[in-house]
Amino acid sequence: MQALEKFQYDNKIVRNFAFATIIWGVVGMLVGLWVALLMVFPQWNVTGAAGKETIGLTFGRLRPLHTNAVIFAFVGNGIFMGYYYSIQRLLKARMASDILSKIHFWGWQLIIVAAALTLPLGMTTGKEYAELEWPIDIAITIIWVVFGWNMFATILKRRERHLYVAIWFYIATFVTVAVLHLVNSFEFPVSFLHSYSWYAGVQDALVQWWYGHNAVAFFLTTPYLGLMYYYMPKAANRPVFSYKLSIIHFWSLIFLYIWAGPHHLLYTSLPNWAQSLGIVFSFTLIFPSWGGMINGLLTLRGAWDKVREDVILKFMVVAVTAYGMATFEGPMLSLKSVNAISHFTDWTIAHVHVGGLGWNGMLTFGILYWLIPKIFKTELFSKRLANFHFWIATLGIIFYAVPMYWAGFQQASMWKQFTDAGQLKYQFIETVTYMKPFYAIRSFGGFLFLVGAIVMMYNLFKTATKGKLVANEDAEAPALQKIFSQHTGEHWHRKIERRPIPFLIATLIVILIGGIIELIPTFLIKSNVPTISSVKPYTPLELQGRDIYRREGCYTCHSQMVRPFRSETERYGEYSKAGEFVYDHPFQWGSKRTGPDLAREGTLNLKKTDTWHFNHMDDPQAVSPGSIMPAYSFMLDKELDTASTPAKIKAMRTMGVPYEKGYEYIANKDLMNQAAKIQRNLFNDSIRVKPNAEVLAIIAYLQRLGTDTEKNKIAENKN
Amino acid sequence: MSVLILLIGFSILIAGGFLVAFIWSVKKGQYDDDYTPSVRMLFDDKPITEKKSSLTPKQK
Numbered sequence: 001m002q003a004l005e006k007f008q009y010d011n012k013i014v015r016n017f018a019f020a021t022i023i024w025g026v027v028g029m030l031v032g033l034w035v036a037l038l039m040v041f042p043q044w045n046v047t048g049a050a051g052k053e054t055i056g057l058t059f060g061r062l063r064p065l066h067t068n069a070v071i072f073a074f075v076g077n078g079i080f081m082g083y084y085y086s087i088q089r090l091l092k093a094r095m096a097s098d099i100l101s102k103i104h105f106w107g108w109q110l111i112i113v114a115a116a117l118t119l120p121l122g123m124t125t126g127k128e129y130a131e132l133e134w135p136i137d138i139a140i141t142i143i144w145v146v147f148g149w150n151m152f153a154t155i156l157k158r159r160e161r162h163l164y165v166a167i168w169f170y171i172a173t174f175v176t177v178a179v180l181h182l183v184n185s186f187e188f189p190v191s192f193l194h195s196y197s198w199y200a201g202v203q204d205a206l207v208q209w210w211y212g213h214n215a216v217a218f219f220l221t222t223p224y225l226g227l228m229y230y231y232m233p234k235a236a237n238r239p240v241f242s243y244k245l246s247i248i249h250f251w252s253l254i255f256l257y258i259w260a261g262p263h264h265l266l267y268t269s270l271p272n273w274a275q276s277l278g279i280v281f282s283f284t285l286i287f288p289s290w291g292g293m294i295n296g297l298l299t300l301r302g303a304w305d306k307v308r309e310d311v312i313l314k315f316m317v318v319a320v321t322a323y324g325m326a327t328f329e330g331p332m333l334s335l336k337s338v339n340a341i342s343h344f345t346d347w348t349i350a351h352v353h354v355g356g357l358g359w360n361g362m363l364t365f366g367i368l369y370w371l372i373p374k375i376f377k378t379e380l381f382s383k384r385l386a387n388f389h390f391w392i393a394t395l396g397i398i399f400y401a402v403p404m405y406w407a408g409f410q411q412a413s414m415w416k417q418f419t420d421a422g423q424l425k426y427q428f429i430e431t432v433t434y435m436k437p438f439y440a441i442r443s444f445g446g447f448l449f450l451v452g453a454i455v456m457m458y459n460l461f462k463t464a465t466k467g468k469l470v471a472n473e474d475a476e477a478p479a480l481q482k483i484f485s486q487h488t489g490e491h492w493h494r495k496i497e498r499r500p501i502p503f504l505i506a507t508l509i510v511i512l513i514g515g516i517i518e519l520i521p522t523f524l525i526k527s528n529v530p531t532i533s534s535v536k537p538y539t540p541l542e543l544q545g546r547d548i549y550r551r552e553g554c555y556t557c558h559s560q561m562v563r564p565f566r567s568e569t570e571r572y573g574e575y576s577k578a579g580e581f582v583y584d585h586p587f588q589w590g591s592k593r594t595g596p597d598l599a600r601e602g603t604l605n606l607k608k609t610d611t612w613h614f615n616h617m618d619d620p621q622a623v624s625p626g627s628i629m630p631a632y633s634f635m636l637d638k639e640l641d642t643a644s645t646p647a648k649i650k651a652m653r654t655m656g657v658p659y660e661k662g663y664e665y666i667a668n669k670d671l672m673n674q675a676a677k678i679q680r681n682l683f684n685d686s687i688r689v690k691p692n693a694e695v696l697a698i699i700a701y702l703q704r705l706g707t708d709t710e711k712n713k714i715a716e717n718k719n
Numbered sequence: 720m721s722v723l724i725l726l727i728g729f730s731i732l733i734a735g736g737f738l739v740a741f742i743w744s745v746k747k748g749q750y751d752d753d754y755t756p757s758v759r760m761l762f763d764d765k766p767i768t769e770k771k772s773s774l775t776p777k778q779k
Binding site for chain 1: 721722723725726729730732733734736737740741744749750752753754755756757758759760761763764765766767
C-alpha cells in the first residue's frame, strides 16, 4: 500500500462559477421574458442613439442577447461550476493551476460582458448562436484553450487511473466545441467589430447549422450528461444504474451527434443527399439518448421514496425526463414529413425550451441546491422555498411549452390551408394576430420560471451567508502507481513526450488553424461561380442595406428560403435555388417565420412601392394592422455610413464576389445614384428624406430580394 | 458545395480522434472493471485523521 498524499480541493473557483451561473441565469431569463413580451407589446421595442451608433432594445437585437446569455453565460458557467467541483474529486487532484482557473473564470465573464454590450449595439455576425464579432471570437478561443489546458493538465496529474465516464463527456465537450468554433467563426474582418462570414449562401448555411446543432449537442448536452452522471448518483447516494450502459451511451452518442446538423436545413436548397445523411444520423440518435435517459432515471430504482422527500432529486428527475422528451422529439422533428410542419413555426421554440428550461435549467438548479450547502459546509437555508421553486419552475415549463406547441401546429396549419377554390385561405397577418394569446400565455410561463430562479437566488444567498466557504477542502489519496519506469539520461524531447496531451492539443490547434487558412479560401472562392447567370452581386447601396438587415437581426423573425411546397410557392413565389445565394456573406435564411418570408420580397407578385416600405419601417402597425414588427423610424433620419463602402466592396471581392478591380473607388457614386432614385420615388409621394438616410439602403435591399431569377423568367416568357 | 468536403473532413477528423481515444481507453484497461468506478465516485476522500478523532476511547 502506498503512502497517502495530502492535498486540497479548490472550492473557491467552484463558488465563483456557481455565483456567476445564478446571476447570469437570472439576467438571461429576464431578457427572455423581455423579448417574449415584445411579441405581445410591439410598441415596447425602442431604439436610441448611442453616439454614431444606435442602441436597440428591439426583438431582433435582444433575441441574440437572450440566446447567448442563457446558453453561454448561464449554462456555460453551470458547466464550469459542475466541472471544477467534480473533476477534482473524480481525479483525486487539485486543479493543475489556480492561475489558469482564475484566467478562465474572469476571461469568460469578460466575454459575456462584451456580448452584452455589443449585441444591443447591433454588432453581430448575423449567424444564429454565433453572433459575436471576431475580436470576441478570438477571446473565446483563447479562454477555451486555457480551460482545456487546465483540464488536461489535471487529468495527467490524477491519483485515480480510471477516468470516470463524466470526464469523458467533459473531454468530448472541450475538443468538439473547439473545432466547431474555429470552423464556423471563419470570418473576414472589415473593421473592428464588423466582419463577413467567409462562407456564402448554402455553404454558410451548412457550416452554420453543423455548428448550430453541435452547439446544442456539445454545449447543452454532453457536458450536462457528464454532470448528470456525477451529481445524480451523488445526490441519490447510490451508483448509476449501469456503468456499462453509461460507457456505451457516451461513445455511441459522440460518434452520431457530429453528423446531425443538416436536419436544420430540410427542404432547403441544400443537396438532398446531405439532408438524408443528416436525417439518418438524427434519427439514430434516439438510441443513445434514451439509453442515457433510462440510465439516469433507473439510478433511482428502489429509491423513489427519496424523490418524494428530496427536492434536489425532484429537480433532477424532471431534468432527465425533459431530456428524454426533447431527445424523442428531436429525431421526430428530423423526419421530413414532420419537419415540413414544424419548421419555421413556434413548435421549434417549444422544443428548444423543453430542452433549455427542463433539461439544462432544472439540472443546473438541482446541482446548485446540492453544491452550495456542501462547499459552504452548512444546510440549505429553506427547503420550503426550494420546493416552491421546484413547483413554480415545473408549472412555468408547462405554461411555456403547451401554448407554443399549440401555436406552432396552428401556425403551420394556417399557412398551408387552401380554400375549395384553390386559393390560400389566410393572409400571413391573420396567422400573426392568431398567435398573440399564445405569446401572452408563453410570457406568463417564462415569468413563473424567472420568479423561481429569483427565489433560488435568495435562498442560496442566505445559505451562503449562513455558512462559511471551505475555500480549500482537505483530501487524502494514494499517489498513482507508475506503470512505466523512467529512463535515466533522457533526450530533450522526452519532456514533450511525457506531456502527450497538451502537446496533442497544441498540435491539433496549430494544424486546424493552418488547415483552415489554407483550405477555406481556395475551396470557397472557386465555388462562388454562380450556376444561375442572372444572379449578380449586390449594388453598394443594397450591400449596405443588407448590413442594416443583419444589424437589426431581421433574420430572427423573417426567413429567406421558400421551400418547395405549393402553400409556399403560392404565397411567396418560385422555391429557392442554391445558385441564388452565392454572394450572400453571411446567409440570412433564418429559422423562424414570425413574419413572412422575404426571399422574393422584390418580385412582381409581392412587390410593394418604395413609399410602402418607407411607411412600413416608420410604423408597421399603421401599414399592416395587427403586425408585431418593431418600428424602425430612426432609420428615416440616421445617416448611412458610406465611408465603409470601399472596405466592404474590397472584402467581398477578396472572398470571391466579382466586383471589378478598382470598383471600390467609384462604389459610393453608384450608391448615391441609386439612393437618389429611391429618394425621388418617395418625393413623388411627398415624402422628404435625406439623400443618405439609412432607410434608402434597406428599401433598396428589400426591393432587390428575389429579382435576379425573376429576370430569367421574364426573358424566357418574352422568347 | 465544396464546403461539404471540408465539413465531412472535419467530422471524420473528430470522429477519428475519438476512435483513437476509444481504442486507447480499451487497451489501457479503462473498461476492464465496469462496476467499481460507479461505486468509488460516491466516496469522498476525507482525510483519515478525522475518522481517528471520531473513534471512542474504548476503541483506541
